[in-house]
Every structure is written in C-alpha cells, then in structure tokens.
Amino acid sequence: MAMIQTVLWRSIFLPGHEYCRLSSHDAQWQLNGIAVFTHESLPSRLDYTITCDATWRTLSANVRGWLGGSMVLLNLVVDSQQHWYLNDLEQPQVYGCLDLDLNFSPSTNLLPIRRLGLSIGVQAQVTAAWLKFPGFTLEPLPQQYTHVEENLYRYESGGGRFVADLRVNPSGFVLDYPGIWVAEAASGS
Numbered sequence: 001m002a003m004i005q006t007v008l009w010r011s012i013f014l015p016g017h018e019y020c021r022l023s024s025h026d027a028q029w030q031l032n033g034i035a036v037f038t039h040e041s042l043p044s045r046l047d048y049t050i051t052c053d054a055t056w057r058t059l060s061a062n063v064r065g066w067l068g069g070s071m072v073l074l075n076l077v078v079d080s081q082q083h084w085y086l087n088d089l090e091q092p093q094v095y096g097c098l099d100l101d102l103n104f105s106p107s108t109n110l111l112p113i114r115r116l117g118l119s120i121g122v123q124a125q126v127t128a129a130w131l132k133f134p135g136f137t138l139e140p141l142p143q144q145y146t147h148v149e150e151n152l153y154r155y156e157s158g159g160g161r162f163v164a165d166l167r168v169n170p171s172g173f174v175l176d177y178p179g180i181w182v183a184e185a186a187s188g189s
Helices: 107-116
Strands: 004-011 016-025 028-039 042-052 058-067 070-078 084-086 100-102 123-131 138-149 152-157 162-168 174-177 181-186
Touching: 016 107, 028 058, 028 107, 042 100, 042 107, 058 100, 058 123, 070 123, 100 107, 107 123, 107 138, 107 152, 107 162, 107 174
Parallel strands: 100 123
Antiparallel strands: 004 016, 004 181, 016 028, 028 042, 042 058, 058 070, 070 084, 123 138, 138 152, 152 162, 162 174, 174 181
16 A cells, blocks of 8 residues: 655745655655746746655655746666666766755755664765756765754755755645745645
C-alpha cells in the first residue's frame, strides 16, 4: 500500500505557491510537485518528480515547465556509483552526492532529513547536488543539518553563509522556512 502525504507552501521570496506530494511504492520514495510563481514579472510553472531508493538516495528527477515563455525540460539520472547525468551529460562536479537540492523548492530539505534520521542534538554534514535557479546547472553544495528539537532543524549551507531554522512536520516536510516559504496546509504524519 502506498503512503501519501501532501503539503501546500506559499512563497514569500518569489510570489507564488507550491504543492508537493510524497508517496512510497515498491521500496522507493517519490516527491511530485508543482511550483507556480512569478519570475522576472512573468508567470512561471515548474513540475518536478524526484525518485529515491528505500534509503532516500536520489535515483532520478525530472523538472519540466516554463519560466515565462521559456520551456524547461530537465532529466536527471544517478547511477549506482553516484555518477550524475543531466540531460544525458555526465556532471562530474556532483559525483558522489546522495541528495538533490532544488534551489527553487523547499521540498528537497526532506530528503537528507529523512535519509540521515538524526537524533535530537546530532548534526551531520552532507554535500547535495544543487540544481541552481534559474540557470538549472548542477553544483556541489556543502550543507549541515542539526536536529535541534523534535520538529526543528538548523540548516546551514555555503560554509555557514546561509543559516535557517526549519520547522518541519513529523514526515519531514518543511512547515516554516523563515522569510522564504511557509506551509499553508499539510496532510500526513
């Protein structure tokens, strides 16, 4: 039986909304989302699907949609040795990364939170494959997650240049990303 949880975020930084659905099926996890927002004063929409294995390692992702009138079609694949391919071109700069970070979405904070399973008071360093917005290039992004209290994680990236305390629900979805995103509704546990 598939487990399904959903969240609806309102963007504070770029006016808009995002819906995301987390589901499990056949020992895999999948995030499916739709972000609708304005970019450079133009209506934009990005749909994404991220598939992870049972241990929350990213296996593949697709991002499709429009930034204004420009079409976006991205296909990411990660092989068993953690080689990343973007539209069939190898991306050696993110070799070995386990997590995908979509720069335009709060959904992907869930991936390392679930994969690491940190106890309260414990921190961990990871390097995510960061899909930058709006150029859609992949770069390694060192990150640190600290499980501060039951539903609170301190997130740091860029060697501490960016720090945010993320309030999450029990499933790992961010409910409050201060100054950037806020959940308007969430289901599941």
